[in-house]
Amino acid sequence: MHDAALAFHRRIDAALADGALRRALALTTGRLARGRTDAFAAMPDAEACRTEARRIRAHTIAHLDRYLDEFTRAAEARGGRIHWAETAADATRIVTDIARRHGITLAVKSKSMVTEEIELNAALEQAGVRVVETDLGEFVVQLAADRPSHIIAPIVHLSRGDVARLFQEKLGAGQDDVADIPAMTAFARRTLRSEFLDAGMGISGVNLAVAETGSLCIVTNEGNGRLTTSLPRLHVAILGLERIVPTAADLAVVLTLLARSATGQALSVYTNVITGPRRRGPGAGPEAGGEPDGPEELHIVIVDNGRSRLLGGELAEILYCVRCGACLNACPVYRHIGGHAYGSVYPGPVGSVVTPGLMGLDDWSEVAQASSLCGACRDVCPVRIDLPHLLLKLREQAARRKLAPLWLRLAMPLYSAVATRPALYRRLGSIAAWLARAVERDGWIRQLPGPFAAWSASRDFPAPAAQSFVQQHEARGVVTGAAS
């Protein structure tokens, strides 16, 4: 097994040994999953809406070049400045260049997975820009020098007590400040308010961009996204290449499902649709009919970073994803190991496709094995992405590229060769049964050899029958169709 896979298994073991993490995960994923179930149950046309949302996303991805073109023209017509970033390094360089040009020393940020993907904070800090995360969860992640472990609930791995201790240690919070969650939230708000006022740059992600209007839709539950995108002089929006819908009506369809899938809310508390920077009036000053607030400049950085390679390929369907996180909450593997174990900013079923899709299989083939293919993820996906199918495609690619474990690469063709020779299959089955019965006790085997020891570590294995069912049935004299 290669180093990256070994490291993955070590992280899994560490997560499984962490009782506090397991309890926190069970609590939050359970709450979010129940919220999603209840919200969909209360929606009479939920399935029709999912069908329509899938159609919209499939259509957009199939014609992405056209909609990106339409979006950029519309956004530029409203005064936005478009930047294309082929790689993560290009994206961070574009943002740090903008900061440098404007002499920015402080930036506030609302929650964005693509900025985590491109590691924007580190690049900005290196360029001398202090970055402050303003989503409460991300604020905590930043204080702890940690990483988000869920795409919509970044501190699903932490307890209230963990956060209280952080606030006391890092921010000098008093007992009253951490008495309960409202007190802690109020304390964070006070801490953040001055940062909003002082920051020269606000950085956001984009949940969905609307091609026909050039608008950016950003949803949050804390209002921090609204402050981030309207108070500072500059707004820099980082947009994943695929997060486009053709029209405002399409946006409404996807928004109907997004918050319901993510948290069970009918709609996030704040839904912002931003079209261009502050509009100036015909005259010189604000008195001349312009808008009184909003950023002076809006920069939209469209990030590819491997996405366009997926277009037209067998993993293209993963680009339909709108990052609601429902598949994480539904996944029994994620629910047991949490997000950090995956080693990528995108964990869970969607991450197990996105990460190898964007970063390549060489270091990321093992995450695609971290699924029992139970299909719970597909059941809850608002755009019905067939995640098990995509995981199978990745496993197929991994097997072709000899990234699967050696014993499987040897065993599977051999098993197939035997299973397509029924007489040999029956004979070898009888021999294996005879050998196994030498080590069984009361019908069970307690220790299996080689890679199968991973089974017997926690469960017994049934002893095979001396005579197979087909042979027993044949003895009745009614088995049909024997060929040699």
Added chain:
Amino acid sequence: MNEPPPVTKRPTRVQLFATCLVDRFFPGVGHATVAVLERQGLQVDVPLDQTCCGQPAFNGGFVEAAAAMARHTIDVLSRSSDPVVVPSGSCADMIVNHYPGLLAGDPIYADKARALAARTFEFSQFLVDVLGVTPADAQPGPSLAYHASCHGLRGLGLREQPRRLLGAVAGGRCTDLPDAETCCGFGGLFAVKMGPVSSAMLRSKLDAIDASGAEVVVATDVSCLMHIGGGLHRRGSRVRTRHIAEVVADSSHA
């Protein structure tokens, strides 16, 4: 209770695809399946040359190995055009939902795969949807808890059929396990490749079984039952596992 219209004309003969696990580890499930089908007046053929549907290779990404096994299984089950009954939601799902895609580019087998998929049924699905069987009154016996195996549930849409059969033969002594639709962690080679995660998922399932107070866990698949049963035995639990065909066969009315 209203019966759904039979999806095909009532057949007189069926083929049994026992699956490799039933064949080698749980022959009693094969006999129970035959007994139930024969009680329905059907002639049951058990093709001798059947082996494995190929799912372990398919799920591992070894598509050539899987396709070879799929072609073999298609050959074995296409010597007659009788419907195929499979006492496993997972292996039936493999034949119904994955064979056609796996062999889509095969000039000889693509059509055969689709034809086989159209006449292959999981055991409870065949009894309820095709034969319209609803066994009569419930009988006394141990308390049963139903676990919904993933591929039957989500691949074949087995929701009502197994519960109706169990409700009919066991009545009030059969309930759903808590979190009945959560994976037990088997996942074929997943249990070996990802042993610790699989074990953690199994532990949650076993805890749910303990909490249910049931004496017997029932499912449509011996693969899940082998996993759950192995965990119960390691734990020293007295709870037993039974395949749905065995439970139905125990009832003299089906």
